[in-house]
Amino acid sequence: xxxRHTPVPSLFAAALALTLCGCGVPDGTLVTxxxxxxxxxxxxxxxxPEDIAVVPGGDYLLLSELxxxxxxxxxxxxxxxxxxxxxxxxxxxxxxxxxxxxxDPACTEPPGQEMSPHGTHLxxxxxxxxxxxxxxxxxxxxxxxxxxxxxxxxxxxxxWQGCVFPADNxxxxxxxxxxxxxxxxxxxxxxxxxLGSQRALLGFRSGDVWRWSQGGGPRLLPGTAGALTNGIxxxxxxxxxxxxxxMDGEIHKYDLQTEQxxxxxxxxxxxxxxxxxxxxxxxxxxxxxxxxYLACTEDHGVTCxxxxxxxxxxxxxxxxxxxxxxxxxxxxAATVATAHGDTVYLGSFLGDRLLIVPLAEFAQ
Numbered sequence: 001x002x003x004r005h006t007p008v009p010s011l012f013a014a015a016l017a018l019t020l021c022g023c024g025v026p027d028g029t030l031v032t033x034x035x036x037x038x039x040x041x042x043x044x045x046x047x048x049p050e051d052i053a054v055v056p057g058g059d060y061l062l063l064s065e066l067x068x069x070x071x072x073x074x075x076x077x078x079x080x081x082x083x084x085x086x087x088x089x090x091x092x093x094x095x096x097x098x099x100x101x102x103x104d105p106a107c108t109e110p111p112g113q114e115m116s117p118h119g120t121h122l123x124x125x126x127x128x129x130x131x132x133x134x135x136x137x138x139x140x141x142x143x144x145x146x147x148x149x150x151x152x153x154x155x156x157x158x159x160w161q162g163c164v165f166p167a168d169n170x171x172x173x174x175x176x177x178x179x180x181x182x183x184x185x186x187x188x189x190x191x192x193x194x195l196g197s198q199r200a201l202l203g204f205r206s207g208d209v210w211r212w213s214q215g216g217g218p219r220l221l222p223g224t225a226g227a228l229t230n231g232i233x234x235x236x237x238x239x240x241x242x243x244x245x246x247m248d249g250e251i252h253k254y255d256l257q258t259e260q261x262x263x264x265x266x267x268x269x270x271x272x273x274x275x276x277x278x279x280x281x282x283x284x285x286x287x288x289x290x291x292x293y294l295a296c297t298e299d300h301g302v303t304c305x306x307x308x309x310x311x312x313x314x315x316x317x318x319x320x321x322x323x324x325x326x327x328x329x330x331x332x333a334a335t336v337a338t339a340h341g342d343t344v345y346l347g348s349f350l351g352d353r354l355l356i357v358p359l360a361e362f363a364q
Contacts, residue, residue, distance in 0.1 A: 028328030029292050031303040034353065035330060041356040042303075042330040043084050047074060049347040049354045051174075051272055052338040053122040055148070055156050056130065061338070062089075062148075062156075066349055067116030067138055074116045076134060076146075078155065079354075081340070089158050090146070091115050102181075103145050103162030104217075110160040114138040119174030119186075119231065119272065122148065126179045132158065133183060135172045142166070143175050143183055143212075167210060167218045169193075174272060176234040176241065183212040184221075184241060186229045200228045203247050209254070223261050224254065231272040231336075233281060235315060242281055242315070244270035251283065251313060265318040267311050271349075272336035277359070280312040282323070284334045284346075296333065296350045303351030305332035310346075310362065323362040331355040 034044040048066040055062060060078055063086070067074030076090040095110050116138030123131050130148040142163040149157045164183050166172055173188040189206035200206030207229030212218045226245030233242045240262075243252040246269055253263040269286040276282040287307035296304035307327035313320050324344075326332065331353055334346040339359060346355040 028305045028332075029295050031305050031329045031331065031351070033329065037330050039358050039361055040326070040330055042353040043079075043086075043356060044353040046077070046086065046352055046354060048349050048351060049077070050118060050335050050349045051120045052274075052336055052345050052347050052354070053120055053132065054338060054340050055122075056150050057156075058340060060156055061340070061345060062120065062122070062132065063347070063354070064117040064120045064134060066118060067114075072116070073114050073138055076115075076117055076158065089156075090160070095160060098159065098161055101162040103143075103164045103183075103214075107142065107163035107165060111136055111139050111142075111144060111163075115144075117144075118172065121174075121176045121234075123177035124179065125181060131161075131177055131181075133175045133177045135175050135185070136163075137171070140165075141170060141172060143172065143185055164212045164218075166212075167220070170210075173207075173229065174231045174244075176232050178234070178238055181214055184232065184234070185210055185212070186232050186243065188228055188230065200247055203227050207245075209241070209243055221254070222259055224252070226250070226252070231270060231283075233273040233275065236275075240315070242273060242313070244273060244283065246270060251281075251318075253315070253318065263318045265313055265320055267313070267320060270311070271334075272347075273313075274336055274338050276312060276323075276337075277339050278312065279315075281315055282337045282339070283311045283313055284336050285309045285311050286333065287327070303331055303353055304348065305329060306350070308332060308334040310334070310337045310344075321363070324357070 049063040050066040051064040053062040063077040065074045075088045078089045118135035121133045132146040132148045134144045136144045144163045145161045146158045169190045170187045171191045173186045175185040187207045205225045209221045209224035210218045227247035230246040231244040241254045249268045251265045269288045270283045273283045305328040310324040333348045333350045336347045338345045342359045344357045
């Protein structure tokens with residue numbers, strides 16, 4: 001069974017054009033070279049690696065290479081840290097459904113070559129196995145479920161296990177998984193309501209957060225509405241989720257036991273988040289300038305230099321501080337900052353590269 005949706009052209013370019021001021025764009029907005037800038041090292045030849053997960057063992061990263069929200073395909077890629085090599089791990093020829101499916105019983109076949117991944121999450125299940133969750137816009141709107149095997153020798157292996165369908169009229173952005181198999185995802189907006197996406201860009205509520213459970217299907221979590229609900233992360237004890245309300249400029253700390261928001265922090269245009277080595281939540285925050293964004297989305301063959309900050313959020317006090325900021329070459333528009341050892345890997349939703357930055361460049 002496939003649930004199709006209407007692709008969203010160039011993310012929100014059509015809606016953003018409503019507020020276009022006609023201003024010029026600064027130098028460095030469109031990046032065409034692949035040169036280092038001081039300690040900032042780009043790895044090119046990719047396709048908008050929007051989200052990044054560290055594979056257990058630390059030798060590899062999993063990259064979610066965005067396919068422009070379903071307008072054209074993307075892929076899941078395996079990045080080898082030692083030599084910066086990359087290979088496609090899904091979709092690949094011969095991918096087949098397992099004998100025993102996980103997730104929604106109506107989801108019986110793996111996604112095809114049109115797969116267009118977005119937000120991801122790697123979680124260890126109660127039985128000790130690893131599950132890799134991937135938001136997919138290509139061919140169907142779903143959260144794809146993969147098992148991840150990490151052999152002592154050889155490369156990690158992904159195996160499609162099933163998928164979770166969202167509620168009707170949903171464009172998913174990001175996802176987290178729980179050890180018991182539950183799935184929590186963000187709905188950015190309702191794709192059938194074009195005016196809804198425009199209103200969201202003006203700060204009106206468009207999105208929310210849903211929880212799927214085996215046998216229960218998707219259920220709206222009360223009190224999670226926001227404007228362009230974006231990234232999500234879960235606390236290590238699975239008590240709280242942290243919801244990035246992109247156009248509200250807020251991060252909401254939400255208690256999964258009481259199903260109530262318990263705290264709020266101000267962070268402008270926060271995309272994805274990940275746990276840093278300091279125990280803080282690291283948020284990729286965009287400096288959203290409309291002319292810059294539209295210039296970047298006009299040509300998918302170039303990399304966007306749109307300014308961004310990586311902001312650390314204390315999960316207890318909700319205090320924030322800027323760890324790193326950048327604009328222009330070799331890469332802007334960062335969507336995630338994933339720390340691994342003495343290095344931070346940054347992905348982007350606009351361009352052909354990821355950015356490697358020494359951890360020492362981040363204020364500690």
